Amino acid sequence: MLKAFNVTKRFGALKAVNDLSFEMQKGQIFGIAGPNGAGKSTVYNLITGFYGYEGRIEFDGRLITGKPPYRIAKAGIARTFQIPQTFPSLSVQKSISVGCRFGAPGGLDPAHVESTIRFVDLEKERHQNTARLNLLGKKKLMIGAALATKPKILMLDEPMAGCNPVEIKSLMDLIARINRDLGITIIIIEHFMKVLTELTEILLIIESGRMICCDEPVKVVNDPRVIESYLGDVNAASQ
Ligand SMILES: Nc1ncnc2c1ncn2[C@@H]1O[C@H](COP(=O)(O)OP(=O)(O)OP(=O)(O)O)[C@@H](O)[C@H]1O
Ligand SMILES: [Mg+2]
Incomplete structure (x- = not known):
């Protein structure tokens, strides 16, 4: 591959x-x-x-x-970084949406945003600003944003x-x-x-x-x- x-x-x-x-x-x-x-x-x-x-x-x-x-x-091909990289001014949901939009040329699919948030277990934090997530939260978000592009x-x-x-x-x-x-x-x-x-x-x-x-x-x-x-x-x- x-x-x-x-x-x-x-x-x-x-x-x-x-x-x-x-x-x-x-x-x-x-x-x-x-x-x-x-x-x-x-x-x-x-x-x-x-x-x-x-x-x-x-x-x-x-x-x-x-x-x-x-x-x-x-x-x-999607990647995450050694030092967590997130959009500090965006919420978890908006950050995942950015990845989803990149991976869906036809437009944003809300069901895919939802299933990605659920998959990385960030439902409770969905409206939190990414800068306020703890380390594990930031790592899961970075993985979620990469997954959202459907790699x-x-x-x-x-x-x-x-x-x-x-x-x-x-x-x-x-x-x-x-x-x-x-x-x-x-x-x-x-x-x-x-x-x-x-x-x-x-x-x-x-x-x-x-x-x-x-x-x-x-x-x-x-x-x-x-x-x-x-x-x-x-x-x-x-x-
Ligand atoms: N942009 C760059 N300009 C110059 N040297 C670089 C650059 N990026 C990496 N290097 C050098 O290339 C070598 C490999 O770096 P790299 O970051 O790939 O290592 P690594 O295996 O990921 O290390 P670590 O386990 O510390 O993350 C190092 O000597 C590093 O200093
Ligand atoms: Mg390295």
Whole structure:
């Protein structure tokens, strides 16, 4: 469904993404992990057309390399951001409506706004200003606004960052439901290995822009290269 071929992104002398190739299938939950600065968020910025790059990316059998971000979004790729991005002056309902309008060329469908608000469990907060939502609320809203565009792929950038265990559980349930009930393919960047091993079918580990491995989570977490370059860090940090 999404295929990257030898993708490289340079920022001056730095290769933030270095000759990266990967492939994901429709319906999968595909994880990306790696140390800070590995190039994970940059991969999202390349897929969504925010930056130009060397190599090519195909979505649904079509080349999306070189297409502007709005065309890529219209083709069915939506994302959330590492730092919650919401419209601070809008209510929850209006914010979701913006996503719905983008995803519905024929005009706003109130039933879709309603079902999206319900799906992300923000019914009680619907008239609240988004700036006043708590962290979990902001994260659910960002996911809801992305879902409202009716994507084929939803890309989540560290959705659990800053969350407590109860909030993490709630977001994991939401992500699993998006995949299972809405049939949406998901890419998730996350530092919490437990989240990745529970949710994902395939896990791509990158370091300094390069692929270290891409396999089933159970194989990845036991791969000596991953333990040395990444999990060693995580284990040390949690001690
Ligand atoms: N616009 C930019 N200009 C210059 N350098 C950049 C730019 N965006 C990212 N970088 C650099 O590219 C590298 C990869 O950054 P990126 O944000 O993709 O890492 P990451 O894996 O998402 O890290 P983190 O886990 O901290 O979010 C870093 O060295 C970063 O400083
Ligand atoms: Mg990042």
